[in-house]
Amino acid sequence: MNDKSKLKVYFYCFPPTLNGYGDYASAYHYYQHGTVCLGEGLQALGIEFYANVNFWLPSPEEPFLFRYDPNVSPDDCDIVIINEAWWERQGQFAKSLCDIQHLLRKNRPHQTILIDLSDDSPRKNFLDPNLARFDHYFKSHLSKSTPIFPNTHPFPFGLSERIIKELALVPPFSQRHHNLLVNSRVFLNGDHSLRNYVQKHFLPKINSIIPLESKVITDARDRGAYHTLQWAQASGRHNPGYYELLLSTTTCSSFGGYFISPFPRHPWTILGRACRKTITKLGWKTHRLVQWDSWRFWEALAAGCVPIHLDFDKYGFILPVMPENWKHYIGIDLDNIDDSINRIAQNLDRLPEISAAGRVWALENYAPIAIAKRFLKTVGITQEIT
Structure with missing residues (x-):
């Protein structure tokens, strides 16, 4: 897909009714910062995007940044984006709201992309083979000392509007x-x-x-x-x-x-986590870090x-x-x-x-426009975007 005027992007945003807006304890893990930064950048570039729910109010007086349109489905779009909130909740809320396996099916009409700014944990970080099924996996906390899938790209926190x-x-x-x-x-x-x-x-x-x-x-x-x-x-x-x-x-x-051990290579295995806890308890330092x-x-x-x-x-x-x-x-x-x-x-x-x-x-x-331009280039949208 190389024609900006026809490019359509679809976001899966974790619904506000489930992440408990106004309740710090329940909302804590579901701040979808990467999604917001990218959406703000795409909006500034004039690129059309949709979402599964109305999400993110720039202010009490403004409309939602991400808007649901019942006439647009993921399969109508060129890029479908899931964030870490969905990935974390697989098997709980997510399965009833979004069939992730359907989005990863063979011969799908769109690129399926995961943006993951979550902290490092065993299931999400390169031990789950499903991550390799995404066309692109954008991840924070990457380092040269930890293993990654070939489809992985760095996506640090950066700056939102x-x-x-x-x-x-x-x-x-x-x-x-x-x-x-x-x-x-x-x-x-x-x-x-x-x-x-x-x-x-x-x-x-x-x-x-x-x-x-x-x-x-x-x-x-x-x-x-x-x-x-x-x-x-x-x-x-x-x-x-x-x-x-x-x-x-x-x-x-x-x-x-967190300091992690020089071995094993995968720090999110049972042994790797045990080593990390030992390093923390004893106050040691190493040259490998996660999060x-x-x-x-x-x-x-x-x-x-x-x-x-x-x-x-x-x-x-x-x-x-x-x-x-x-x-x-x-x-x-x-x-x-x-x-x-x-x-x-x-x-x-x-x-x-x-x-x-x-x-x-x-x-x-690392402002939203720069984030969006770099994202589009990485996923193969190669025409010049001003």
Whole structure:
């Protein structure tokens, strides 16, 4: 399919009546961020798309981004997209609402694509042979040290219009507080082994160079109808107070992930999971990580707040467009923490340029239009799209 004017896309969105909008506990796992980013990009490009349900309100006054049309079925479209919410719920809600096997049948008239931004777990991550039946499998958290199917492509969290809107007005860097923001949504001292290691070995040392800021922001439900809606739709991840804090701070601790053993090759087997739990319990570090992508990394970039994470190249993280260490972000080498901290101490004057370059890089490569263009090119829509 190469004619943009005739291209039609069909999304399976997890129904709002089932993911519990307004109820943080039940909505938590079903924020369909990848679907929203791609839909926003396709809309901006003028590409026609449909959905199984009405889904995602940009604001209380606007119509749904994804709309159901009873006259359009998946087989009327060139591309059919399922997201991780459907894949997770196979055998429960999903089977009664969407016959995934039918969408994967031979000689189907459309490409069937899975977009999976979920955390790593045994069934979803390359142990299920059904994943190879998709024409394309777009996945977050990819790295060079973990196995993938040939149809797999990196699809990191990136930026939605909701996030970009909240972080549109960036103050001069000189007006920010010289702090390192450390207030992860998933708290430290839990089972996030990378954050635990950083808390013990990195944060106490960097504190003398960049003072730590751990202010906790309450949720958005007291900030009006728009923010209450976005808080619910984003499963509690939307918080204007947190975005304001990013805009007022120079740097942000953006670490996320779990250390895994050098063996077995598949970290999601029973043995692999047992090794991961042992590594976490004993506080060890390795050079292999899963679940490394971080909401704070992307939000900090868009806010012009310099994110501090691991060195993406050293640890083999895979993105479709890679950031450069010390140009777009600051990447730490856990084998040489003191050297990493000394480099930060000696280059504090570079933070403003990294702030500006990182924000430009993120908006150029990971805003919805860029995400949609890259997606279309990957799935074979090759004509130029302006």
